[in-house]
Every structure is written in structure tokens, then in C-alpha cells.
Amino acid sequence: MTQHPWLTQLNEQGYRLTEARRAVAETMADSGRALTPIEVYDMAREAYPALGLVTVYRTLEALEGIGLIQRVHQPEGCQAFITAPGGHQHLLLCQQCGRATLFEGDDLESLIQSIGHKTGYQIKEHWLQLFGLCSDCR
Amino acid sequence: MTQHPWLTQLNEQGYRLTEARRAVAETMADSGRALTPIEVYDMAREAYPALGLVTVYRTLEALEGIGLIQRVHQPEGCQAFITAPGGHQHLLLCQQCGRATLFEGDDLESLIQSIGHKTGYQIKEHWLQLFGLCSDCR
DNA sequence: ATTGAAAATGATAACGTTTTTCAATAACGG
DNA sequence: CCGTTATTGAAAAACGTTATCATTTTCAAT
Numbered sequence: 001m002t003q004h005p006w007l008t009q010l011n012e013q014g015y016r017l018t019e020a021r022r023a024v025a026e027t028m029a030d031s032g033r034a035l036t037p038i039e040v041y042d043m044a045r046e047a048y049p050a051l052g053l054v055t056v057y058r059t060l061e062a063l064e065g066i067g068l069i070q071r072v073h074q075p076e077g078c079q080a081f082i083t084a085p086g087g088h089q090h091l092l093l094c095q096q097c098g099r100a101t102l103f104e105g106d107d108l109e110s111l112i113q114s115i116g117h118k119t120g121y122q123i124k125e126h127w128l129q130l131f132g133l134c135s136d137c138r
Numbered sequence: 139m140t141q142h143p144w145l146t147q148l149n150e151q152g153y154r155l156t157e158a159r160r161a162v163a164e165t166m167a168d169s170g171r172a173l174t175p176i177e178v179y180d181m182a183r184e185a186y187p188a189l190g191l192v193t194v195y196r197t198l199e200a201l202e203g204i205g206l207i208q209r210v211h212q213p214e215g216c217q218a219f220i221t222a223p224g225g226h227q228h229l230l231l232c233q234q235c236g237r238a239t240l241f242e243g244d245d246l247e248s249l250i251q252s253i254g255h256k257t258g259y260q261i262k263e264h265w266l267q268l269f270g271l272c273s274d275c276r
Numbered sequence: 277a278t279t280g281a282a283a284a285t286g287a288t289a290a291c292g293t294t295t296t297t298c299a300a301t302a303a304c305g306g
Numbered sequence: 307c308c309g310t311t312a313t314t315g316a317a318a319a320a321c322g323t324t325a326t327c328a329t330t331t332t333c334a335a336t
Contacts, residue, residue, distance in 0.1 A: 014312095015312090015313095016302085016303050016304075016311095016312060016313065017303075017304095018302075018303075018312095018313065018314080019302095020313080020314070020315090021313090036293095037293080037294085038292095038293085050314090050315080051314095051315085052314065052315040052316075053293095053294095053315085054294090054295085054296095054314080054315065054316085055313080055314060055315070057293095057294070057295080058313085058314090071213075073211045073216060073265065077216075078211060078215075078216040079293080079294095092253065092257055092259055092261070094259070095262065101257050101259065103253050103256070103257060105249070107245075107248075107249045107252070108249065110245075111243070111245045111246065111249070112268065114245070115230065115241050115268065116270070118241070119230055119239050119241060119272075119273075120272065120273035121230055121232070121239065121268070121270045121271060121272050121273065121276075122270045122271045122276045123230070123268050123269070123270035124233065124269055124270045124271070125268070125269040125270070126266070126267070126268045126269070127211070127265075127266070127267045127268070127269070128264070128265065128266050128267075129264070129265045130250065130253065130259070130261050130263070130264045130265075131261070131262055131263040131264070131265075132254070132259045132260045132261035132262045132263070133259060133260045133262070134257075134258065134259050135257075135258030135259065138259075138260045153283090153284095154282095154283060154284065154331085154332050154333075155332075155333095156283095156284065156285080156331075156332075157331095158284080158285070158286090159284090174322095175322085175323085176322085188285090188286080189285095189286085190285065190286035190287075191286085191323095192285080192286065192287085192323090192324080192325095193284080193285060193286070195323070195324080196284085196285090217322080217323095
């Protein structure tokens with residue numbers, strides 16, 4: 001049986017490998033858009049019907065802690081999660097189809113530094129999300 | 139009785155002027171930090187004890203619709219609201235004391251335009267929030 | 277001032293999501 | 307294979323938010 005890299009990472013963090021975690025992890029890893037816990041629950045049960053909703057919540061929490069997924073903030077609600085390859089990234093969401101695209105915010109650093117200087121804040125985290133229409137939907 | 143400018147705005151939008159709305163509006167207008175509905179409820183009842191929680195939700199919704207307040211997204215939750223003088227603005231939140239500072243994101247426009255070009259998206263909205271320590275707390 | 281239609285209110289109940297509890301199960305080092 | 311310990315899923319509880327509805331209040335028309 002092939003081992004999904006996310007499971008290896010979970011294992012290295014001290015988590016045991018279970019069917020439930022495999023189902024949740026693979027559902028998240030394979031999805032190109034943000035998913036709510038309930039959506040994950042429904043999708044992951046196709047691979048592992050015995051899965052419980054509570055375990056979905058716990059596994060999402062674990063995956064977020066490791067940095068494999070990140071929370072998505074949207075006007076309608078902020079319960080959704082999406083893959084975060086390489087840690088926290090900036091998101092660009094299509095308002096039509098829900099597709100999520102990740103982008104680099106290199107130029108953001110100087111802006112943030114300037115803001116910190118102007119305001120006197122020591123800035124520790126930043127969080128940028130864009131909304132619009134993807135190339136297919138416009 | 140002096141009329142708070144927010145109440146005038148509510149009135150112009152077709153809302154009637156009530157004690158409940160006055161209590162909620164003034165609570166929000168006078169707060170320098172983000173408040174959850176429950177916090178607003180507790181604070182506004184000091185001025186108007188008969189206030190109901192449901193009315194808080196409805197009034198916050200109205201104020202958000204007019205653009206006098208905006209929702210604040212934080213790692214711990216996204217239920218809080220804060221004043222938004224001059225419509226939606228960018229937020230800088232102190233992780234220690236909760237103080238909120240608004241800032242201009244002028245330089246952001248070119249970055250966003252560049253992202254849109256690279257990704258093929260037609261970008262319609264953007265959210266930027268920074269977290270850190272304010273000058274008093276660092 | 278008085279009136280009356282429509283908006284607004286607050287108490288209660290309903291709702292959906294998230295968390296807690298707990299006995300049973302499964303993982304995995306020894 | 308065994309025993310410890312993490313993990314699980316079901317059920318219940320807790321939580322925040324929304325819907326319902328009879329009552330009250332606002333405010334424009336008188």
C-alpha cells in the first residue's frame with residue numbers, strides 16, 4: 001500500500017496512522033478548492049464509510065497544526081479549509097466556481113515593513129486573500 | 139438630544155430610530171477594538187438594559203450593510219466587528235491588547251493588478267489584515 | 277395632539293455547527 | 307502476541323446564530 005506523504009508527516013509528528021486519518025488527509029490533499037468539515041465528512045466517507053464527523057474535526061485540527069492545510073476566510077463563513085503546500089500561503093478565490101489559486105506575495109514584504117514603521121506595530125503575521133473570477137468563469 | 143451621525147445615516151437608509159439601535163450604534167462607534175455580538179450586547183445594555191440579543195445581531199447586520207462597521211477575521215474566530223469609517227479598510231490588530239489600527243494600502247493596488255495579470259483572474263475584492271504587537275504592548 | 281399602518285422589538289424556540297464525554301477499538305513498540 | 311496508550315465513533319451537551327410571533331414603538335398623515 002502506497003503511503004501518502006501527508007500520512008508520513010502525521011506519523012513523524014507522533015500521530016498514529018489510521019484509516020480515518022488517511023481518508024480525511026487524502027480528501028483534503030486531492031481537493032483544489034476549499035472544503036467545510038461537513039463536505040470533507042461526506043467525501044471522505046466514500047473511501048471510509050465508518051468515519052465519524054468528530055474525527056474529521058480532530059484530523060483537520062491536526063493537519064492545520066502541522067501546516068498542511070489552512071483555514072479559508074470568506075464572506076459567507078470561515079469554516080472551510082484548503083491545502084497549504086509549503087505552509088501558509090496567500091489565496092485567490094473564484095467567486096463563481098470556488099476554485100482556489102495560491103500566489104506568492106513577495107512584494108508584500110516591503111509594504112508590510114512600511115506599515116509597521118508608520119504605525120509603530122511589530123508585525124508578526126499577515127493575511128491576504130483576493131476574490132474574483134477565474135479565467136474560466138469570467 | 140444630540141443625534142449621533144450613525145443614527146442619521148441609519149435614518150437616511152430607511153431605518154427607524156430606536157433606543158436599541160442607538161445603544162448598539164454608539165457602542166460600536168465608541169469602541170477602538172473589535173467586539174463580538176455578545177460583547178456588544180453586554181456593553182450596550184449598560185445604556186439600554188431592555189436590549190435583546192437578537193436586536194444586536196440585526197443592528198450589526200444593518201450597520202455592516204451600510205458600511206459603518208466591518209467584520210474582523212481572526213485565528214480564534216471571525217464573529218467580531220469593528221468600526222469602518224469610510225467603508226472597508228485594512229486592519230492591523232494587536233495580538234496582546236486587541237487594539238485595532240486602520241491603515242491605507244495604497245501600494246497594494248499595483249501588487250493586486252500584477253497578481254491578476256499573472257493568474258488570469260479578474261480580481262474584485264481583497265482582504266488584508268495584519269497581526270502583531272502595538273507600540274504599547276511590545 | 278391623535279391616529280393608524282408598518283417597522284421594530286424581545287422572549288422563546290428552533291437550528292446547525294462544534295465540543296465534550298466515554299466506553300470500545302485499533303495501533304504499534306516491546 | 308501482548309499491553310499500553312492513542313484513537314475512534316456515538317451520543318449528548320454546549321455554543322452561536324436564526325426564525326417565529328405577539329407586543330410595542332416609530333413616524334407620517336391627519
